[in-house]
Amino acid sequence: MSDDDLQASDYPIAEKRPERVAGARGKRLEDITVDTVVSGNVTMDDLRITPAALLDQARIARSVGRAALAANFERAAEMTRIPQEDVMRVYELLRPGRAGSKQVLLDAATDLRARFDADQLARFVEEAAAVYEKRGLYRNRF
Numbered sequence: 334m335s336d337d338d339l340q341a342s343d344y345p346i347a348e349k350r351p352e353r354v355a356g357a358r359g360k361r362l363e364d365i366t367v368d369t370v371v372s373g374n375v376t377m378d379d380l381r382i383t384p385a386a387l388l389d390q391a392r393i394a395r396s397v398g399r400a401a402l403a404a405n406f407e408r409a410a411e412m413t414r415i416p417q418e419d420v421m422r423v424y425e426l427l428r429p430g431r432a433g434s435k436q437v438l439l440d441a442a443t444d445l446r447a448r449f450d451a452d453q454l455a456r457f458v459e460e461a462a463a464v465y466e467k468r469g470l471y472r473n474r475f
Contacts, residue, residue, distance in 0.1 A: 339392040346389055357383055384410040404453070411451040419449075427461055429470040438462035 343349045347362060355361045356379035369375050391406035412420055423441050426432045432441075439462055442455040465471055 340396040344393050384413045408454045411454045415449045434471055435462045435466045
């Protein structure tokens with residue numbers, strides 16, 4: 334079975350396809366035991382979800398007709414490349430009344446593309462910019 338052939342029967346991946354689950358340092362699920370944790374051989378990078386795992390979830394979601402959920406997983410995979418402070422900055426801008434103008438969100442989208450190659454996330458922010466303009470959500474709400 335190729336990477337693109339994941340389907341609903343492969344869910345949950347950790348149980349059905351454990352060979353596909355690994356942390357950022359390549360440590361597999363079977364390598365994470367109480368002993369390896371206690372000995373300090375497991376770090377947070379071994380426990381964080383990876384872009385590959387999120388894209389696997391997207392493939393499964395798409396295979397059962399859940400395109401919107403798949404798109405969320407794909408954007409999340411892009412977000413793993415973005416430092417937390419940048420994620421939080423964009424999150425704050427997306428809260429109604431926080432961005433002062435449509436241009437502020439468009440600039441954030443440009444930044445996501447240029448610095449992090451996060452095209453899907455940038456498109457999401459651009460879509461939000463258009464909706465916020467239509468609904469008047471740029472005005473200060475607090």
